[in-house]
Amino acid sequence: MTWLRSAFQDELDGVTATLVDLSKLVSDAISKATHALLNADIKEAEAVIAADDRVDEIQHELDSRIIDIIARQQPVASDLRALVTALRMSADLERMGDMAHHVAKISRLRHPAHAVPEELRGTVEEMGKVARLISDKVGTIINSKDIDRALEVEHDDDEMDKLHRKLFTTLLDPNWTHGIESAIDITLIGRYYERYADHAVSVSRRVYFQVTGKYNSK
Amino acid sequence: MTWLRSAFQDELDGVTATLVDLSKLVSDAISKATHALLNADIKEAEAVIAADDRVDEIQHELDSRIIDIIARQQPVASDLRALVTALRMSADLERMGDMAHHVAKISRLRHPAHAVPEELRGTVEEMGKVARLISDKVGTIINSKDIDRALEVEHDDDEMDKLHRKLFTTLLDPNWTHGIESAIDITLIGRYYERYADHAVSVSRRVYFQVTGKYNSK
Numbered sequence: 001m002t003w004l005r006s007a008f009q010d011e012l013d014g015v016t017a018t019l020v021d022l023s024k025l026v027s028d029a030i031s032k033a034t035h036a037l038l039n040a041d042i043k044e045a046e047a048v049i050a051a052d053d054r055v056d057e058i059q060h061e062l063d064s065r066i067i068d069i070i071a072r073q074q075p076v077a078s079d080l081r082a083l084v085t086a087l088r089m090s091a092d093l094e095r096m097g098d099m100a101h102h103v104a105k106i107s108r109l110r111h112p113a114h115a116v117p118e119e120l121r122g123t124v125e126e127m128g129k130v131a132r133l134i135s136d137k138v139g140t141i142i143n144s145k146d147i148d149r150a151l152e153v154e155h156d157d158d159e160m161d162k163l164h165r166k167l168f169t170t171l172l173d174p175n176w177t178h179g180i181e182s183a184i185d186i187t188l189i190g191r192y193y194e195r196y197a198d199h200a201v202s203v204s205r206r207v208y209f210q211v212t213g214k215y216n217s218k
Numbered sequence: 219m220t221w222l223r224s225a226f227q228d229e230l231d232g233v234t235a236t237l238v239d240l241s242k243l244v245s246d247a248i249s250k251a252t253h254a255l256l257n258a259d260i261k262e263a264e265a266v267i268a269a270d271d272r273v274d275e276i277q278h279e280l281d282s283r284i285i286d287i288i289a290r291q292q293p294v295a296s297d298l299r300a301l302v303t304a305l306r307m308s309a310d311l312e313r314m315g316d317m318a319h320h321v322a323k324i325s326r327l328r329h330p331a332h333a334v335p336e337e338l339r340g341t342v343e344e345m346g347k348v349a350r351l352i353s354d355k356v357g358t359i360i361n362s363k364d365i366d367r368a369l370e371v372e373h374d375d376d377e378m379d380k381l382h383r384k385l386f387t388t389l390l391d392p393n394w395t396h397g398i399e400s401a402i403d404i405t406l407i408g409r410y411y412e413r414y415a416d417h418a419v420s421v422s423r424r425v426y427f428q429v430t431g432k433y434n435s436k
Contacts, residue, residue, distance in 0.1 A: 067298060067299065067302055070288065070298060070302075071294045071295065071298050074292040076289045077289065080285060080288060080289050081285065084285055084288075084305070087302070087305070088309075091306075091309070168402065171398055171402060172398055172399055172402075176398060180389055180390055180394060180398070180401045181390055183398045183401050183402060183405075184386065184389060184390075184401060184405045187401075187402045187405040187406060188405060188409070191406070191409065
């Protein structure tokens with residue numbers, strides 16, 4: 001039984017390691033997507049779009065592996081919960097990759113023009129930084145199961161919401177001169193960063209639940 | 219063993235029934251949210267917002283039940299896959315409920331004004347109809363596991379995409395006189411209906427996969 005438990009633990013550790021890998025890939029993707037967006041860098045945008053296939057592949061492979069572990073090991077109680085939670089975290093991380101992909105696609109669509117007007121560059125840059133910080137942190141938390149850091153992610157998300165509101169304030173300023181098309185782009189870009197952060201919060205809450213058995217809804 | 223199998227089958231049928239219930243609730247929610255939006259009906263908007271808690275509750279209860287079935291019955295192969303697929307379908311359906319909720323919130327935010335300008339009423343009304351049709355169909359498919367109907371959902375989603383593009387064409391028309399705030403609302407509303415339909419497609423693809431063992435990506 002000790003041996004079995006240890007084989008299972010190894011498999012669970014492997015799942016955790018892949019989740020951390022996924023968090024690194026999407027962190028990298030949102031960073032590069034932000035850079036591509038702010039610099040109208042078509043090559044970087046294309047690279048982010050292409051790299052998302054890899055995230056999807058890893059997620060599919062991971063999900064099959066998790067289901068296979070459940071079938072073979074027939075875990076119960078907290079072990080089963082850990083695996084189901086991993087399935088959900090992988091879905092969140094995959095979706096974060098999609099959001100980076102969407103940001104990159106707007107950059108590509110507007111190339112060679114810049115999708116983000118000058119007066120919003122600072123805000124979008126900040127959103128990109130917060131997004132990266134939050135997914136880097138989530139990667140650490142998946143690994144360490146550090147509850148205090150999991151709670152910190154809620155504050156990072158507040159910061160993202162603040163930046164999101166700032167986008168809208170600028171859009172709605174009577175001095176906005178960039179017209180409707182740009183307003184549509186910015187609305188969607190804002191939504192993508194906000195959703196990226198929401199999914200990161202979701203991952204951190206799942207870790208919190210896994211460790212404490214309680215839901216943290218702030 | 220026959221008895222065990224049958225007890226398991228009953229539990230699986232119960233899961234399917236709850237998924238169908240969820241599909242009905244979200245279908246109803248998107249219908250009412252559309253009606254509230256087009257008629258600036260604050261009471262109906264509030265009702266949709268309040269009803270989303272019920273969807274979330276049912277989803278949580280269902281997920282716990284599914285995990286409990288896996289722990290007790292220790293299913294393998296196709297039975298395990300059916301349960302994991304059910305977990306994913308419940309997440310899609312819960313998210314469809316969120317989208318209806320978001321539409322209702324825009325309606326409430328703009329009340330007593332109308333969030334949708336006259337020239338877009340027709341398109342938004344159509345989006346609401348397609349959304350309802352698609353989730354009604356998905357409810358039937360979850361129950362019947364009818365593969366041909368699951369494939370039909372892809373076409374319904376094409377219809378939604380067409381309507382979504384039509385929204386943008388109207389927004390970008392030089393004759394658009396409703397300003398930036400309205401453009402933001404319409405961009406978000408369009409995104410919510412599009413995502414609603416995407417999640418419905420996702421459910422239909424999961425049914426397809428469950429029955430055929432193959433992925434249908436169109």
